[in-house]
Amino acid sequence: MIKFLLNRQLQVEESIDPNMMVLNYLRYHTGKTGTKEGCASGDCGACTVVLGELSSGTDNGEDGQQIVYKSINSCLTFVSALHGKQLITVEDLQQGNKLHPAQQAMVDQHGSQCGFCTPGFVMSLFALGKNKQNPNKADIEQALSGNLCRCTGYRPIVDAAHAMYELMYEPNEPDQFEQLQQQILQQLRDLRLEDQQRSQEAILALGNKKTFNPRSIDELASLYAANPDARLLAGGTDLALEVTRFHRDIDTLITIGEVDALKQIQVTDSEIKLGAAAPLSQCYEVLTADYPDFGALLHRFASLQIRNQGTLGGNIGNASPVGDAPPALIALNASIALRQGNSRRTIRLEDYFIDYKITARQPGEFIEQIIVPRAISNTQTTSPFRSYKISKRIDDDISAVLGCFNLHIEEGLVKTARIAFGGLAAIPRRASHCEAALVGAPWNKSSIEFARSALAKDFDPISDFRASKEYRMLTARNMLNRYFVELNSPEVATRVFSKQVVDFYQPCLPSSAEKQPTSTAGGSNHD
């Protein structure tokens, strides 16, 4: 049985298919058709809804003191993920006849044309309004880049984001979610309390299919040991595709999202320890602090909706050859803590990937933690870690090639080199010949040339619809040149979205509500 709030209404569901996605639940089970299906693969955002959940230690608030709002793709979210949370859909924003600022702004700015993507945009805007007090342009792009619109060209939607804040702040009228916050908090806390009494039985079961939501690592470990064929649901943004795209049944699901210990993020003097179930959006801050380029990479990692659900553990666990985090983590010499029943071991991430979708993970074994060494803090310069993601579209696209570079250079010589690529082989892995060409060599152009040619010994990429093998190899080699320029001449603009080229971090433009269409054709021509 799962219990959650459908907006403010307590919903108890016992006999629904554990493989059902929230989108289908809304449309077919509750008759709420405001949320749309555009692709059923988490790539268009038409199905965006917002989850409200109690803050935990890793959120900005005290544990259980606040409601944290996250936009997610309902088409990729198993219903069991709703357990203990508040589900907010586009139908819930309006108060009587009064549209919510996220809605009114879209109307006022002409942000809705065909209207099919609109509920998704409204929900992403709503979440943005809840999470950012005073967003800059980059924040707005971040919030909305997982929502596709085919009609507007987006300008009016960006304007709507600005206008929403004016509507939010100018009358200074809290919306119903703020007004009723204490009440909803209490409802969520009650659900949490009640959940502690829950047995270890499957939370949902129908026919052969069942879902477990363990609450502690020990519970998870014993469950998984007992059900080694179960699939671990760590966000599920990839796993769900097996259901929605490939129409497979998943018999046993074990959700790891309720295991608090797996969501912890700890930073010590020497290590960043990331719980395997910590959402990517929460790993962002600690990783960016030490490795700014990791942050830049995470910005381009799918969409905010996916990052709100997806986890580092999941990104590693599913062992995709084009997962974005593994090459970066390998280049940083990250390791992972694995657990099986009561036994634990820690291995280097680079040893985890064996062959296409084959890993060192044993049956019943799961990832507990990802451990990333801290950046060396005694130097004045920023970390030499760089990641280069290449895709057909800059935002929300799967990498054709992802290269990550982490060289230690002293007195003009390359001391150590960790270079890892995704998209060039069946698994993410290090470019050992390329590294060997550099280690001990002087840090100059001819060493780069040498390293470039060594890459051919490391990889023999494939051609597919994302890119040809020749393109993959050439861009991988070119990354070395970029890395050389970036380390040696930091003043040179090297990326199309470099600050020297585009300033995304400017504060919000003055109100675009004043910026009515520039045409005067209407008035003056109709006499």
Next chain:
Amino acid sequence: MTKSMSNHPGTVPGVDEMLAQAKQDLQTGVGRSVKHESAAKQVSGEAIYVDDRLEFPNQLHAYVRLSDCAHARIIKLDVSPCYEIPGVAITITAKDVPGQLDIGAVMPGEPLLADGTIEYYGQPLLVVAAKDQDTARRAAMAAIIEYQSLDAILSVEEALEKEFFVSEPHQHKRGDSQAALAGARHRISANVHIGGQEHFYLETQVSSAIPTEDGGMIVYTSSQHPTEIQKRVAEALGVSFNKIQVDMRRMGGGFGGKETQAAGPACMAAVVASLTGRPTKIRLPRMEDMMMTGKRHPFFNQFEVGFDDNGRITGYDMKLAGNCGYAPDLSNSIVDRAMFHCDNAYYLGDATITGYRCKTHTASNTAYRGFGGPQGLIMPEIIMDDIARKLGKDPLEVRKHNLYNSMTGTNGFNQPLGAEDAGRDTTHYHQKVEDNLLPEMFAELEHSSDYHQRRQQIRDFNASNPILKKGLALTPVKFGISFTATFLNQAGALIHIYTDGSIHLNHGGTEMGQGLNTKVAQIVAEEFQVDFNTIHISATNTDKVPNTSPTAASSGADLNGKAAQNAAHTIKQRLIEFAARHFSVSEQEVRLANNHVLAGDHILPFGEFIQLAHFNQISLSSTGFYRTPEIYYDRESASGRPFYYFAYGAACSEVVIDTLTGEYKILRADIIHDVGASLNPAIDIGQVEGAFVQGAGWLTSEELVWNDQGRLLTTGPASYKIPTIADMPVDFRVKLVENRKNPEDTVFHSKAVGEPPFMLGISVFCAIKDAIASLADYRISPQIDAPATPERVLWAVEAMKSSTDRQSAKGGDA
């Protein structure tokens, strides 16, 4: 003294107040930025799309099984396993269609379900209807199908070489292009592939059919062409058209993809509904939608052009080969439109244009915003750049040398015509360009975009940046407005005024987000001088307005707006005659103004006046009809006036490219676009911006990839990349042309806006090429097929680098 005629003196404003109101302008009429009529419903999730409609207790959901080879004979089709899945109601194949199997829109060639032969990978084979979509899909996949595969033609070049066509080639000719080329001072020639484009309407194809008595059907559909659905469904069921009612409230995007190709799913649902007697819905999942339905035609274009030292074209030979897919669909008109637009805004001199309709074993390509126009129109833009590189000139200067003369008697430089400019105002299909605004628009945009200053800044940037390079391009659009199939240029409307003064409006056009309903309601509001909110538009319905044309060719507001205006005129004339009679004044003394009716000294609110008219037995309902005047095209002589008028636009785009990866970003776009006298500036700007970004997407990240078996590999948004919010220009400045009414008698002298600005996106393609050309000091024109994906850009960069290496090597030898 002015008298109120109110029966309810306590509840209505006094005469003075009414007079004061009547003196003010209507706030929601024509020319105002009225908000989209559905916006509030869309943002709150209340707007109903077909899939959101309430279902029936005996509802069926259908799923269509697609072929998995490109060309084959079906040697076995066993659907008995489908019935083993619980919940299945019926499985249908070609032989179960009670009426006509072919659903080809203009010419036959498109079976609803494959009839013995498979002609593309993704062709519908059978439909299963069951209690839910998932059950239907599982059952459909259980059918056993065996093929004997046949040789497939997958490339347009092969089809062209083998003359494998869906219909005959057509040619436009002026003068002797061969002689002109032979005598030209300079010549260039090249071949270019122009990619197709997936519509990616956010709402996939969907139809819901409900059986009625008499063997009829109500079909709720997401279609740009309800009449087409009505005809095809009637034929598939073998009933007369009048038994079929098609209802279309709104689409979640269309872009041409739902002009003819909504018919397949509609007919499938209707056939199942007819055979089972149960309401049936079919909604294509995204992957099936992308595999089954046609796209923008990819083109393979070959040209040879001659020009003088100024870069002015003297001879022009262009072969346009459209990849039509396996069936004709609308390809004849689409390739025609490519031919009509391969001059874009330029006088071509002696020209021969040949259009080929190539057949390949792929989905039947179909209408897509611009309808072949963009694939033709991009050619002269590519050529202008090539000429500029060859002559070492700024491409803008070459463009100006080639523009048609303007309506005010200026040449492309916006200077008075010289002797050498005489007669440069006729297209290669012999239509005179009478209203050209481009010379003045160029001048304005050149100034407002700081073209020359930025050109210099870009040179400086490129000189000091080893990895990133910027590019700039200013390109025009001239787009012909009218269906080139002349008979389609007609429309109907229906207006009822109810006795409370509220107005019910229907017209033959369809709302797909473009704001057509809003514009037409504004037109009617303007005519009756009532608030926009007084008017209610319900679903487009074949019961209300019959025999409609598709909402396509940008014609929605031009045609339906006029038809609605004519309906309003009819009623208005009755009302004026009545008021004159009733109040004993002349008709000239009767006036409708801002929700009031004035008749001599009398004034009353519109609603009360309507009630009065009703009491006096005045008909408050009328149809309206409109046909576009003056247009014709003679296919024999390939000449005429296929277009009522042209719409113009110009865009200046700046990009930055990464020479190590080929990635790019649009930094700034300045647009000036001509919509005549805008019916609704906010909606028009929305069309311009949306079209620009969609056009830029077509030429950049939107790449369709098929494998060598003819299977489409890019079947969803994970693999097919339309622009996101981060792909819009960082700095985006859009302006409508001011004070230029449409000289033709269009509705309130507005111009069509749906398609023309799509081609403003070509400026992005040219700017990318400009950035690449900077690597060879603008002396070599990069050869790059569309779309300019990062990979294609990188190869062009590499080619540019190696050609400069070769040149410098040569220089070293000398």
